[in-house]
Amino acid sequence: MAESFIFSIAESLVTKLASRAYQEASQVIGVYDDLQDLKSSLLYVKAVLLDAEQKQELEHNHELREWLKQIKLIFYDAENVLDQVDCETMRKRVLRDCGTPKDKVGGFFSSSNPLVFRYKIAQKIKEIRKRLDKVAADRDKFGLQTIAFDKRVVHSRETYSYVVESDVIGRDHDKEKIMQLLMEPSHDNNGGSDHISVIPIVGIGGLGKTTLAKLVFNDERISESFPLKMWVCVSDDFDIKQLIIKIINAVSVSDTSSADALVVQQILRDMDVEQLQHLLRNKLAGKKFLVVLDDIWNEDRAKWIELRSLIRACGDGSKILVTTRSRSIASMMGTVPFHDLEALSLEDSLSLFLKWAFKEGEEEKHPDLVMIGKDIVTKCRGVPLAVRTLASLLYSKYEINVWESVRDDEIWNLPQKKDDILPALKLSYDQMPSYLRKCFAMFSLFPKDFEFHTYYVSSLWSALGLLPSPSKNETSLDVANRCLNELISTSFVEIVRDLGIYYFFKMHDLVHDLALYVAKDECLMINSDNPNIPENVLHLSFIEFDLFLKSFKPSLLGVRTIVVPTVHKDEHMGTNNEDLFPTWVLNCKYLRYLDLTDSTFEILPLSISKLKHLRFLSLKRNRRIRKLPDSICNLQNLEELSLEGCMELETLPKKLRNLINLRRITITTKQSVLPESDIASLCLLEDLYINNCDNLESPFGGVKLLALRYLGISMCKNLKSLPLDIHHFPELEDFSIARCDNFEWSNVHEDMNSVLKLKILIFCMVVNIPLSLRANANTLQTLVFLGCYELEALPEWVLNITSLKFLHFHSCPKLMSLPNDIHRLKALEVLQIEDCPILYRKYQPQVGEYWHQISHIKHSRIIR
Structure with a gap:
């Protein structure tokens, strides 16, 4: 089934080869002509892939599926080769900007010698092109049509997790x-x-x-x-x-x-x-x-x-x-x-369908579509998930032929067994754009009822190169959120907890079954019931740690993703802790994503630098590791490094500046001073989170982080100050401060703060909120008070935040009331109050004494 998103792989390869940056890099290395020839071969095959995907799905043509499978394997080899060009380009940059004369001489006599590298990579490119041309020669025998662009699109709707109950019908x-x-x-x-x-x-x-x-x-x-x-x-x-x-x-x-x-x-x-x-x-x-x-x-x-x-x-x-x-x-x-519980009646099913397929009142303008909708609803057999999924698929699509194609799709006629995936879900999946289908397939690496976090999913998709190219001024997180909104709009995932700037979500068991089905050739979750790993699997997760230790075989060297589960503190705590980092991981030279959260080893091998394709590395909550090898800074492709909760980590590795591609880093360390010059050199750094750094008093002096968009600091008990200077953080949009008991706001000067671009501000465990932050009234869109246990009243300047759209209160038990003239917040769309007993009593919907003050707000959620 993994062939169903092969078009997105071809598209990403062609886009990369066509980019100006990559063309310049290939000229420097000396393989420009070879790669342009490869691009021509890719374009020839790509032209018929969409038609091949669709024919293979409908006709169950085994020969066509094998043809696609061969192409997919060639594409993955091509991705690895192009990635090697990236790695070499970045190595040259680091050597040029940071290397010593000794480093440069050593590089000439190593395997990275430019002449040796050029010869080897050129040979690999020619071999891939030869294989691709041989397979492509067979395309005509399948009668494939040329389809240049993937026209499938998801129309996102406005979604809020807390209106789901009011949408229940019947x-x-x-x-x-x-x-x-x-x-x-x-x-x-x-x-x-x-x-x-x-x-x-x-x-x-x-x-x-x-x-x-x-x-x-x-x-x-x-x-x-x-x-x-x-x-x-x-x-x-x-x-x-x-x-x-x-x-x-x-x-x-x-x-x-x-x-x-x-x-x-x-x-x-x-x-x-x-x-x-x-x-x-x-x-x-x-x-x-x-x-x-x-x-x-x-x-x-x-x-x-x-x-x-x-x-x-x-x-x-x-x-x-x-x-x-x-x-x-x-x-x-x-x-x-x-x-x-019985199936919904046809009448209730149709009401549910219309509610999700049209904006309010729009169905009256399209009686012909409503008639087709009745036929579609009948095929859903009263199953709300099926009704809602297909209605979401058709949302904002008013072409009769599109609705008829859903009604008449051959998938409805396939014989179904008792536990088959609902045809409605598979049909909705088939209508997704190719990039979104591949993103969705990654959910198969996690167990049923897993609670996903938006940042976590963004990191996974970004590290694996699954996201579409960002638009101007967009980050990978922005693109990932856009993809998540599309999946929410299809009813494939459901928000369970919304905290303003991020949210947690789950998926229905049947949707999870669909993810397992479509990803079965590439993604595998290993447990004691399913311990065998077939060849050519790219993405692995291990539910049991023992299986992670024992699963090595040579066919796994091409693995790109490894996710290892939590290990309980009483397991695997012997003295030989380096054994907990299996040797075979270091042989997976094309690994992109390595999540070792909750691991217990004390030593990270020097040979970690072999994983030069690695984009994501998490050592989160490893409470035993004391030192990281400096060789970790040779991972020039690394986009994200998580050291959060590494409570025994004494220092950050030297030469952190060499991680020139780093976008996000979370830090826990015993250092009293961070390596400011190294951090300042991370010119692509967008997210910085500092957590549990007890010895840290002030994280920055004159450090300028010109690309930084998110800054979070929590549980740094000796933190005393933090400069919020526009000249140092000109792009800063999100800022959160939590449980820093000695933190003072006195250094936040209004003249510097007035031009900050803050859109999101989170206070956690904070009582005294600085008056100077009122200067953000023109830009702030989201304001969150989370766990402010001593907060009794809001500052008056909150009412001057003219751009505020989202206002959230979580666990503020002493907060007495909201401002009487909250109606002044004209832009406010969402008010969420949770675990605030006094506010709950006063603003309880319909019956609260002050409910009338907030009843005008478009979306309000008031729960105990």
């Missing part, structure tokens, strides 16, 4: 039935009232079980009846220890501050099951609660009985709400007959 009756069961007194089989009731919701995938459970969970009547509410996503894993931790975390989030909840989660990792169950009983004892166990798959009755016995220590009337696809699981777990 479930009022189901909701009231579940509400009635939850409000009834609990009774066991003997008529007693001290039994905990278990209410299952059953239905096929995509029918809306989780959505229904959310509707109930967030109902005011439930909040009044159950002082404690917990939401636990179970999915494939029914590991008792992990479930106990999830429930305890849910309790902690409910009755403690967000910061305290993070501390609790860290402590829980060190506990055994006996300690955890004792803590759980103490948390629940005597309390009336509702716990939702979402997406149960495991049919092991013994495990369920074990979990049930642990959570029985509760007050009278506590309930468990379960969602599952399995009737047998529902019968096993339920204490009442399960609620069988």
Whole structure:
């Protein structure tokens, strides 16, 4: 299935070869003519790839698929060769700008000798062109048509995570039935009232079980009846220890501050099951609660009985709400007959379809499209996910032939098995532009119900070169956000937590199944049930650390992505920690993305410099590593380096200035002074995040970072000052400050600050907000107060921020009220209040005393 995005690979190769910068580089190295010949061969093949993709999908032509597969392998080899040219170009730049005479002499006698490199790379290019021309000669026998441009496009709609519930159609009756069961007194089989009731919701995938459970969970009547509410996503894993931790975390989030909840989660990792169950009983004892166990798959009755016995220590009337696809699981777990969620009626399905396919009222202008829509809805068989996905696909498309092609697509006629991916999802995927399909496929590297972060996804896509070329003044993060918005518009992903400048999102199980299906030839998630790695796989994730250590074989040397999961503190902590960095990783010479978050090794090998194609390296939360080899600075292709949470790291490596392609760096170090001259030399640096640098008093002196757009500083307990000078950070747009207890704002001068371009400002654990920041009133679009536990009132200058669109309050328990004349914020579109009990009471929708003051705001979300 990976052949379905081969066009995007061809397009990126041709775009790169046509770029002025690459042409100049190839002339310097001496392979310009060879690469121009290769471009001609690529263009010849690229012209028919879109037609070949479509024919292969519809006709299931095995010979055509093999033809595409051969081309794909040649393309990947071509990418690697072009990348080698990039590496050599950057090595020359570093040698020219930073190298000593000794370095230059050594380079001449090494394998990087320009004459030797030119000869080798020219031979590789000729070999690739020869292979490509041989395969391309067969294109005519498939009767392929020339299609020069990928015309598929996604029309993004305005999306906010918190309006999803109001978009639910046709479930009022189901909701009231579940509400009635939850409000009834609990009774066991003997008529007693001290039994905990278990209410299952059953239905096929995509029918809306989780959505229904959310509707109930967030109902005011439930909040009044159950002082404690917990939401636990179970999915494939029914590991008792992990479930106990999830429930305890849910309790902690409910009755403690967000910061305290993070501390609790860290402590829980060190506990055994006996300690955890004792803590759980103490948390629940005597309390009336509702716990939702979402997406149960495991049919092991013994495990369920074990979990049930642990959570029985509760007050009278506590309930468990379960969602599952399995009737047998529902019968096993339920204490009442399960609620069988049925398909939507044709009328409700059509209402849902029209809501997502048209802007409000637009459907009345297109009765012919509505008629076609009725036929499409009928094919969706009352499954809301299918209805919403196809409606999103057709949003803002008014050509009759486009709607007819969806209605008449042959995929509807394919025989389906019980667990097949919904045709609607596959059809929607096929209509995505080629670049977006490849981005989507990368989600297959992560387990079901994984909570993605926008920055994390951006880093992955950027490192692998999957993103379209940025427009003028755009960064890779901007492009990634644009792609994410397109996926949200297709209903393939759903925002679960929006924090203003970034958000967390998930995907439905069926959508995850689709990602696995389309990426199965290239991406693989390794676990004990699936330990074998086939040849030609490019992207790997390891659910179990042992498999990461044992999986080497020569066929993996072309791997580009390695993601390794969290390792618990009691595992793999022997004295020979360098063994935790497998030798085979260093032999994957084309590796682009290496995520070793939560690793425990103490030594990073000197030979890390062999990974010269590496774009992304994360050592995040490695709490044992003390020093990095200076050879890490030979990774001139590196775009992102994460050292966040490396609490024992004594110093940053020398010659950091050699990382000339670095765009983003997160730093945790024991240094009291950062290497300012080296950091100042990182002329492409866009994001800088400094975290847990306890010895740092002032991170910069006169350092100028002319490309910096985001600056974040958190948990630097001795930080005293920070210059926000337009002359030093002329492009700064996003700034966040969190939990820096000794930080003073006195050095923020209004005359310097008045011309800053800040669009996003985040305060966390801050009480005194400087008056001088009012000067940003002309540019600031997003303002976030996160975990400001002592904040009681907003400064008056907030009302002067004429450009403010997004205003968010999270975990500000002492904040008494919003300004009475908040209506002065004419541009304000989104107001979000979460975990602010006083504000919740006063501004509760419809019933709050001051609700009228904010009811005019287009999108408001006020939750406990």
